[in-house]
Amino acid sequence: MMHIGIDMMGGDYAPLEAVKGLQTFLSTPDNNVIIHCIGNEEEIQPLFEQYQISSPQIKVIHAAEIIGYHEHPTKALKDKPQSSIAIGFQMLAGGELDAFISAGNTGAMLVGAMFSIKPIEGILRPTISTIVPKLNGDTGVLLDVGLNADCKPEQLNQFAILGNLYAKHILQIPEPKVALMNVGEEEGKGNLLAQATYPLLKENKHIHFVGNMEGRDMFLDKADVMVCDGFTGNILLKMAESVYDLTLKRGIQDAYFERFHYENYGGTPVLGVSKPVIIGHGISHAKAFKNMISLACKMVEHDICGKIAEEILK
Amino acid sequence: MMHIGIDMMGGDYAPLEAVKGLQTFLSTPDNNVIIHCIGNEEEIQPLFEQYQISSPQIKVIHAAEIIGYHEHPTKALKDKPQSSIAIGFQMLAGGELDAFISAGNTGAMLVGAMFSIKPIEGILRPTISTIVPKLNGDTGVLLDVGLNADCKPEQLNQFAILGNLYAKHILQIPEPKVALMNVGEEEGKGNLLAQATYPLLKENKHIHFVGNMEGRDMFLDKADVMVCDGFTGNILLKMAESVYDLTLKRGIQDAYFERFHYENYGGTPVLGVSKPVIIGHGISHAKAFKNMISLACKMVEHDICGKIAEEILK
Numbered sequence: 001m002m003h004i005g006i007d008m009m010g011g012d013y014a015p016l017e018a019v020k021g022l023q024t025f026l027s028t029p030d031n032n033v034i035i036h037c038i039g040n041e042e043e044i045q046p047l048f049e050q051y052q053i054s055s056p057q058i059k060v061i062h063a064a065e066i067i068g069y070h071e072h073p074t075k076a077l078k079d080k081p082q083s084s085i086a087i088g089f090q091m092l093a094g095g096e097l098d099a100f101i102s103a104g105n106t107g108a109m110l111v112g113a114m115f116s117i118k119p120i121e122g123i124l125r126p127t128i129s130t131i132v133p134k135l136n137g138d139t140g141v142l143l144d145v146g147l148n149a150d151c152k153p154e155q156l157n158q159f160a161i162l163g164n165l166y167a168k169h170i171l172q173i174p175e176p177k178v179a180l181m182n183v184g185e186e187e188g189k190g191n192l193l194a195q196a197t198y199p200l201l202k203e204n205k206h207i208h209f210v211g212n213m214e215g216r217d218m219f220l221d222k223a224d225v226m227v228c229d230g231f232t233g234n235i236l237l238k239m240a241e242s243v244y245d246l247t248l249k250r251g252i253q254d255a256y257f258e259r260f261h262y263e264n265y266g267g268t269p270v271l272g273v274s275k276p277v278i279i280g281h282g283i284s285h286a287k288a289f290k291n292m293i294s295l296a297c298k299m300v301e302h303d304i305c306g307k308i309a310e311e312i313l314k
Numbered sequence: 315m316m317h318i319g320i321d322m323m324g325g326d327y328a329p330l331e332a333v334k335g336l337q338t339f340l341s342t343p344d345n346n347v348i349i350h351c352i353g354n355e356e357e358i359q360p361l362f363e364q365y366q367i368s369s370p371q372i373k374v375i376h377a378a379e380i381i382g383y384h385e386h387p388t389k390a391l392k393d394k395p396q397s398s399i400a401i402g403f404q405m406l407a408g409g410e411l412d413a414f415i416s417a418g419n420t421g422a423m424l425v426g427a428m429f430s431i432k433p434i435e436g437i438l439r440p441t442i443s444t445i446v447p448k449l450n451g452d453t454g455v456l457l458d459v460g461l462n463a464d465c466k467p468e469q470l471n472q473f474a475i476l477g478n479l480y481a482k483h484i485l486q487i488p489e490p491k492v493a494l495m496n497v498g499e500e501e502g503k504g505n506l507l508a509q510a511t512y513p514l515l516k517e518n519k520h521i522h523f524v525g526n527m528e529g530r531d532m533f534l535d536k537a538d539v540m541v542c543d544g545f546t547g548n549i550l551l552k553m554a555e556s557v558y559d560l561t562l563k564r565g566i567q568d569a570y571f572e573r574f575h576y577e578n579y580g581g582t583p584v585l586g587v588s589k590p591v592i593i594g595h596g597i598s599h600a601k602a603f604k605n606m607i608s609l610a611c612k613m614v615e616h617d618i619c620g621k622i623a624e625e626i627l628k
Contacts, residue, residue, distance in 0.1 A: 135560060146497055149505035183460055183548040191463035191545040215552030219560055231505040232546050234497040236553060238529030243557055246449060246533055246570070254564050 001032055002300045004293060005097040007084040008039030009066045010104025011284045015039055018103075019047040021289025026055055033297055036097060038063050038084045063087050066104075069282065073107030085109065089116035092275055099296040101267065103280030103288070110147065113270045113277040120305065122312040124152075126272035127159045128279070129166065130237045132226065133259035135219050141167050142181075142218070142226040145268065146234035153196040156180070156227050158312070161206045162271040163225035165311060169302040170295070171224070179213035179223030181232060187211070193229060201227070206311060266291030275305055315346055316614045318607060319411040321398040322353030323380045324418025325598045329353055332417075333361040335603025340369055347611055350411060352377050352398045377401050380418075383596065387421030399423065403430035406589055413610040415581065417594030417602070424461065427584045427591040434619065436626040438466075440586030441473045442593065443480065444551045446540065447573035449533050455481050456495075456532070456540040459582065460548035467510040470494070470541050472626070475520045476585040477539035479625060483616040484609070485538070493527035493537030495546060500526070507543060515541070520625060580605030589619055 006022070008015040022035065034057055037044060041062040048054065063084035067076040077086050088100040089112040102109050119126050129143035143163045148155060160178050167176035180201055182190045187198055189212060201209045213222045218236070228236070244260035247253075258264075266288045267280035276299035278292050299305075320336070322329040336349065348371055351358060355376040362368065379397040381390040391400050402414040403426040416423050433440050443457035457477045462469060474492050481490035494515055496504045501512055503526060515523045527536045532550070542550070558574035561567075572578075580602045581594040590613040592606050613619075 135563060149497060149508075181549060183463060183545055191543070194463075194545070215549035215554075216556040216559075218553055219556060228549075229505070231497055231508070232549060235495060235529035235542075235546060236549065239532055239550060239553065240529075242530040242533060245530075249449060250568050250570050252566055252568060254566060256560070256564050 002098045004296045005036040005088045005100040007102030009084045010102040017285045018289045020286035023051045024290040025293045073111040098300045099276035101278045101292045103284040109279045113273045117274050120309045123272040128268045131265040140224045144230035145237045146230045148230040151229040156197045157200040160227045164207045167224045176224035177210045178207040178225040181228035182212035263287040316412045317348050318610045319350040319402045319414040321416030323398045324416040331599045332603045334600035337365045338604040339607045387425040412614045413590035415592045415606045417598040423593045427587045431588050434623045437586040442582045445579040454538045458544035459551045460544045462544040465543040470511045471514040474541045478521045481538045490538035491524045492521040492539040495542035496526035577601040
C-alpha cells in the first residue's frame with residue numbers, strides 16, 4: 001500500500017478542484033493507495049460530503065495555515081510549520097508519505113524538496129522536466145525547464161540520465177533516444193555550454209545519445225529525452241504551452257494540439273530528490289489534480305527515485 | 315534609384331523560384347529600383363525568356379561559380395571569387411549595390427557581411443532577427459536568432475537598440491515596447507546573463523523598456539522587440555517555424571498560423587553591418603524571394619543602416 005500526500009490548499013481553484021480531481025481518481029479501480037489530504041479540515045470536509053467522497057483510502061490531515069503565492073519560499077516554510085506544504089514535507093521526510101503533490105507556491109515546493117527530503121547521493125542538481133507531445137502520438141520529456149537557469153556541462157549530462165530513467169520507467173519507452181537541444185545538428189555547434197556538453201553525452205554509457213537536435217525537432221520523433229539548461233527549457237515550455245492557448249483563441253479544435261494543454265500531464269516532477277515530489281500549475285483544475293495523483297502513484301510504483309539512486313552510482 | 319543585388323543561384327529551388335519571385339515583384343508598380351541578378355547567365359536567361367522578364371530595371375551579372383551549402387564559408391569565399399555570393403559582396407562593398415540578398419550558404423553570407431562590408435562603427439556584434447506574428451495582427455521582432463550563441467550583457471543591450479530601430483522604421487511601430495526574454499517577470503529573475511542585462515536595458519535611453527517577458531508572451535502584445543541570446547533565439551525561432559508545419563500536418567488552415575510560414579517574411583536581415591544584407595531560407599520559394607526584395611527596398615529607402623550608425627553614437 002502506498003501513501004500519497006496532496007496539498008488540498010494549493011492552486012487558484014483549491015480546494016474545490018483538488019476535491020473534484022480526487023473524486024475522478026477514486027472512480028478508477030485498483031488503487032492500491034492511501035491518499036493523505038492535507039489542508040483546512042473545515043473547508044475540505046463539506047466538499048467531501050458534497051462530492052460524496054468517503055473512502056477508507058482517504059485520510060484528512062488538518063493544516064491550519066496556507067502558504068500564499070507571493071510569500072518568500074524559505075521564510076514561509078519556516079514561519080508556517082502548520083501550512084499544508086510544510087506538513088506535507090514533514091510527512092514525506094518522516095516516511096509517512098511516499099510522494100507529495102502540490103499546485104501551491106512553486107518556490108516553497110522546490111525549497112521543501114531540496115532541504116526537507118534532500119537530493120539523492122551523487123546528484124549534482126535536481127531538475128524539473130516537462131512532457132512534450134509528439135506529432136506521432138508518442139510523448140517526450142524536456143529537461144531542465146527552469147530549476148537551473150545556469151548550468152554546467154556535468155549537470156546537463158546528469159539531467160540526461162534522469163530524463164532517460166523517467167522516459168524508460170514512467171513513459172515506458174524501452175530505449176529512449178537522448179538529444180541535446182542545440183542550434184545545429186553537427187557536433188561542435190552551439191554555445192559554450194552545448195559545445196562542452198556534447199562530448200560528455202557522447203561518452204555517457206547510461207544513455208542512448210543521438211546527437212544534437214534543433215527547435216524544429218521538438219515535436220518530431222528525433223528524440224525522446226531532450227536536454228537543455230533551465231533558461232532555454234523554461235522559455236520553450238512556456239512558449240509551447242502558449243501554442244495551445246493560441247489554438248483555443250483561434251477556435252481550433254484538434255486532438256494533437258489538445259495534448260499541449262498542461263492539464264493532461266498534470267504536474268512537473270522534481271527529479272533527483274530522494275522521494276517523488278510533483279509541482280502543479282497554479283491554475284490546475286480537476287483533471288490536472290487527478291493526473292498528478294496518477295503520476296505520483298506511477299513514480300512510487302516504479303520506484304523511480306530508487307532507480308535513479310542506483311544508476312547514478314554505477 | 316536604388317540598386318538591389320540578388321543571388322539567383324542561392325536556395326534549393328534557385329534559380330527558378332528566384333525568377334518567379336522577381337516576376338511577382340516587377341508586377342507591383344512604383345519600383346524605384348534596379349535589380350542586379352547575379353548568377354549563371356546560361357541558366358538565368360532562358361528562364362527570363364520563359365517568364366517574360368525583360369525590363370530596364372533588370373541587369374544580369376554573370377557569375378561563373380556557385381558556393382554550395384556544405385562548403386566552408388571563409389574558404390569558399392576566398393576560393394570562389396566568381397561565385398554569386400562573392401560577386402554580390404564585391405559589388406556591395408564597391409558601392410554598386412545598396413543591398414544584397416541570398417538564400418544560399420548562410421555561413422558565407424555572414425562571413426561576407428562581417429568582412430566585406432564590415433560592422434557599423436560602435437557596433438559590438440551584428441545580429442540577425444526574425445519577425446514574430448502576434449495574435450492581435452501586429453508583428454514583433456525577436457533577436458538575436460543565432461548569429462551570437464554566447465552573448466555579453468552589453469551586446470544584448472545593443473541588440474535592443476537595433477531591434478528598436480528595425481521595429482520603428484521597418485515595421486512602422488511608433489514607440490516599440492522592448493522586453494528581455496526571460497524565465498519570470500520580476501527584476502532579478504533569469505540566468506546570469508539576463509540578470510546582468512536587465513539593469514542595462516532599464517537605463518538604456520534609446521529604448522522604451524517594458525521589463526522581462528516569458529515564453530508565453532511571445533505571440534501576445536507584451537512586447538514588440540524581444541531580446542535574447544542567439545542560442546535561445548535560434549531554438550525559439552525554429553520551434554515557432556515548426557508550429558506552422560504542425561498545423562499543416564494536422565490539416566489546419568488558419569490565417570493566423572499561416573503567418574508563421576517563413577515565406578511571408580522572406581529572409582533575415584543582418585543588423586549592425588554597414589549595408590542591408592538579407593539571408594533567405596534555403597527552401598525559399600517565389601513568395602520568399604519577392605518578399606526579400608521588398609524588404610531590401612524598404613531597408614534602403616528608410617536608410618536603416620544610416621539610422622543605426624547615428625543612434626549608436628548618440
